[in-house]
Amino acid sequence: MTSQTPSRRPRSRARRRLGSSVRLLAALALAGFLYTAFAPGLAAQDQPLSPTAAEGEELYQRNCISCHGRNADGVEDRGPSLVGVGEAAVEFQVSTGRMPMTRQEAQAQAKPPKWQGEELERNVAALSAYIQELGGGPQMPAGTDLAESAEGAVARGGELYRINCSSCHAYSGGGGALSSGASAPSLAEATDRQIYAAMLSGPQNMPVFGDNQLTPEEKAEVIAFIQHLQEDGDPGGVFNLGRFGPTTEGLAIFLVGIVAVVFATLWIAGKS
């Protein structure tokens, strides 16, 4: 029993009520303050877009809005949110023609881009700026020759490529099938910037290779190796059989080898 201890006289009901409302007000004020402090987006939205980004917004509203939604926050079952994907994603998807998409399917197919030449460059830059200013995200380095720094490191790039990339894009960069209709594309036509943007943004089924996984120098080395694969040519002959390995070789031995030799048997047996 605590009846022995002297206790304060109970406060009146009115005073109790007053105290609790003051505390509630203080807590609300604190929460509001914290929210304003830690939610920069709210403040950023109020900032006006740069002229390039404004141009991008216009392009966005004409070409992307139907699937990615009014504020680029995505539409369910149609397109993902673009907040935070950064300019790398925009550059990869738009410059390879994947976006705008023709139809909903397992994954966006590469096709001739919507714009060509300088118009494409300008529009990609505008859309990139818009998405970047909208929600931030990975940014692309400048320039078109991104493998310049890795001229002599093709072999190292090859090792990185075989460990990180070949399981989907194949040893020779020809690409291959993934599950459920998705596929890893061939790298034969890819530009330095597209490869870099893909590694940085991890489009579709591809994992993101952020700067913690592959440093910018390592990315340059991988790009140098991929471009070397394309320029390497095929020392083994006129026909490389798609560099598919044993599958097309097996087809070739029947379609070319056995057919040629069986023709020879017909000829030899016929000439008696």
Place this chain on the structure above:
Amino acid sequence: MTITVRPSALKRRRQQLRDMPAATGRGLDDRLQLASPGLRTLLNKVFPDHWSFLLGEIALWSFVMLLLTGTFLALFFDPSMEEVTYNGSYTALSGVEMSRAYESTLTLSFDVRGGLLIRQMHHWSALLFLAAIVVHFLRIFFTGAYRKPREINYLIGVAMFWLAFLLGFTGYTLPDDALSGSGLRIAHAIILSIPVLGTWTASALFDGDFPGTAIMPRVFILHVFLLPLALLGLITAHLLIMFKQMHTQWPGAGRSNRNVVGERFFPRYISKQTSFLLIVFGVIAALGGLFQINPVWLFGPYKAAVVSVATQPDWYVLFLEGSTRLFPSWEIRFPLFGEHFTIPTLFWPGVVLPGILTTLVVAYPFYEARKLKDKQIHNLLQRPRDVPVRTGLGAMGVTFWLVLTLSGANDVIASTFDISLNATTWAGRIGAVVLPPLAYWVTHRVCLGLQQHDRQVLSHGVETGILRRRPDGGFMEVHQPLGPTDPHGHGELEYTGAPVPKKMNRLGALAPATRGFLAPVERPSTPPTEPPTPNGYEGTEVAGTDQSR
């Protein structure tokens, strides 16, 4: 000073030259007593002339090519697993750590003169070797050439296929590139999956765990010594038995179970074979020079962490890859004697399936003979259409094998033709069950249909293309009977399983044709002196041409 050659000396020299073959032969015979009935029999062995009898020779000559190119490769290849750093002329790999085996393969390819060409020829002849074995086997199977007395040679043939299979696989392994390492890993897993024996066998073969350093020299000895030696022995036996027995031939006029119609071994057949050998060599060289095969420099050295999409074995192993991809992942676990045993999924498609297939292939000739109570000697082949059940079963087997082989490459098919990988897997699963019976049914029907048509021609004659109008206004086509007819106008020739002529050209409507490249060369015949004159057709022009001759 002038040199004068007396005419008599020249004459004598010419005479000597002319006598040389005879003199050499006499000299050899004096010393070795070669002239014997045995040699005469050997040189006089008759080979029937048909293109399908040359399929086995493709295998034989590609094996010779394998020995020749393989010897060259062995001079430069080093099967060591020692870790080295590559510093050769292929810059995309310079400074990369790799095994000596892979390094010597690269050196062989890029720094040895002609090395890459020889390596590619070796690989192409390996593929051609196995392709020829399979095609030759199909010929033997579908024509019933395995029947008594040739069962032994049939079994030797099956054994040779598996030896060649192992030779191919060990050769695929040797370069120690990332592709061959993945293949070896799968082989290791298949060995491991065998209950009880697996773990022991695998650790004995690899001298511990995968991959270790012992496996490559062992694979090398298997590939360059033991397996080729065994194969060479079996090839010798195969050929000796083939020489000892009569050669099979197609049924036809003048051909019976007791004779062989064809040409002698010496000199005609042997000279043809020499040219055929050169053709096969030429095709292999062209393949090796024009078509890139197994570009190991793209694959990089084997590392456990490295793998690629479209990692496939060579085509003859592809059916096992396919069975592995199609088989559902059923893993059996059960306790026994207080221990826990597991039969991994891989055991069924990797060990049991090839076992069953081989057993079926080996057992078929004996099953067929037993079923038909057939103890006869057969030197005449059967046309596939005349044994619809066998042909159907064969088609069933080929279809099953094709489905598995295509499924082994289903990721390449999926990405090339833009099909979902899952769809190709399910297509393979359903196809492996549904298509073989369908193939049996279709083939059986086709065989019966072809037989039916032969019988129809024997009974009603060949269509002449001449239409007649009957008095009642109807039309009919005139048929040419192939032989004597009964009172109803039906042919009396028996069905013997020999080809039946189905065109008038083959019955002398055209002059006897010379044998052409693929089909006989038919020239317009010299018109007969008494042309068949249908009503209202008089042969004045014919008579005119006759006089001019």
